Amino acid sequence: MTTVTTRTVEYPADGLTMIGHLAVPAGDGRAPGVLIGPEGPGLSDVDRRRADALAESGYVALAFDLHGGRWFADPEEMLARCLPLLADPDRLREIGRAALDVLCAEPWTDPDRIAAIGYGTGGVVGLELGRAGVDLRAIATVNGLTTGRPGDSARIRCPVWAGVGSEDPIVPAAQREAFTADLQAAGVDWRLVVYGGALHAFHHPQADQSPLPGVGHHPRHAQRAWHDVLDLLTECLPLTG
Template identity: 40%
Template sequence: MHTEILDYEADGLAMQSHLYLDGEWSDRRPGVLVFPEAFGLGEHARSRAERLAELGYVTLACDLHGEGRVHDDLEAVMGLIGPLQKDPERTRARARGGLEALLGRPEVDAGRIAAIGYCFGGTMALELARSGIGIAGAVGFHSGLATAAPDDAKNISGKVLVCIGADDPGIDAAQRAAFEDEMRRGGVDWRMHLYGGVVHSFTNPDAARLGRPEFARYDAGADERSWNEMRAFFDEVFGPIH
């Protein structure tokens, strides 16, 4: 497995993202951006990027806060994320920075790019799609679905998959319904998978460290199902990669 740090600037920040590339191929491969949870680019997102690279994709686990910073305090993190939620252009700028860095790699097929993300990272993947930049697909795992620019759904040209805990207190039925309406009005090819009895951060084995099991809790079943649903989604949007 080849790994390296890609340095670039986005939204005025010096980003340090992790590239993963498995083996040597003569053909260009699909590329996948992996956006992390709100705390920043930690082990969770990096491990998912590495798993995708093992499947044959070129992946970039993207920095969120600049200089590779990872935060521990939830209140402090929400103070950083709040302004991004109010200003989608800033969120999109950080996502585009990662996209441009990935597109700069000679191993990547520029016509086959997708973005996935976890928690706020899922929001980033969706905002990148809403920007109209032309990625083939966007996948959100326990991702915030709300946006300050819902009319921009009409710009989405790729397909959308979101995987949500049905009992996630941060992504309630009203937010899901608003997202469905947004996708319909935008004419988007979208799908949503709900997992009963599942709350936030269900893909992260370290979710218990937050100490709020009623809000964030790992669920092995939903983790596996959502991963497999993403793989099927990628087979659909990318076609064979070997």
């Protein structure tokens, strides 16, 4: 396990001062970078731990912010912030590019080897970076399955992995089918894993505390989804070469 240095980073995006969490592995050379996007309520310790875990493996990881340091416990406040974002790809791309700039400015990051992984809204940010033509090595999105603007997915130049719960009412079967049809028509190298019996936000340990219906933690599938993301990084963003 690699020794890790962590620090808080502040940077502007979407008219806010974002507060991200950067985790850097010890070493003498540059390492691949990974953007980690949080789900709708915002950046939490769950995302920070993911960044730390990736840095322990040897990646430079930035868990980025969506809401200027805020975490929304109230679902109505969260939706009031997130729904306009999800309807505006340009704002999502601005948030993603600002975080990408911070990650690439880190001296130990190899700017030519970057992946984006994310959950819910944070996963859509990664997709929109790909749709903007950003040169990523891989995109992983859990729950964040959107089609974006017509034709934009043709600009994605890397493999896309997506995960979703079979019983997720927020991302129902019709939305999953539209998402995969969009990627297929665009010629994207894609794969979708549907985790049987899982609800929305199944990956998050505190999901059972959410007042939103259709949300719940599934520990076994949460672990499987994380390993699937790690497998994607191993394939597309190896730590050597």
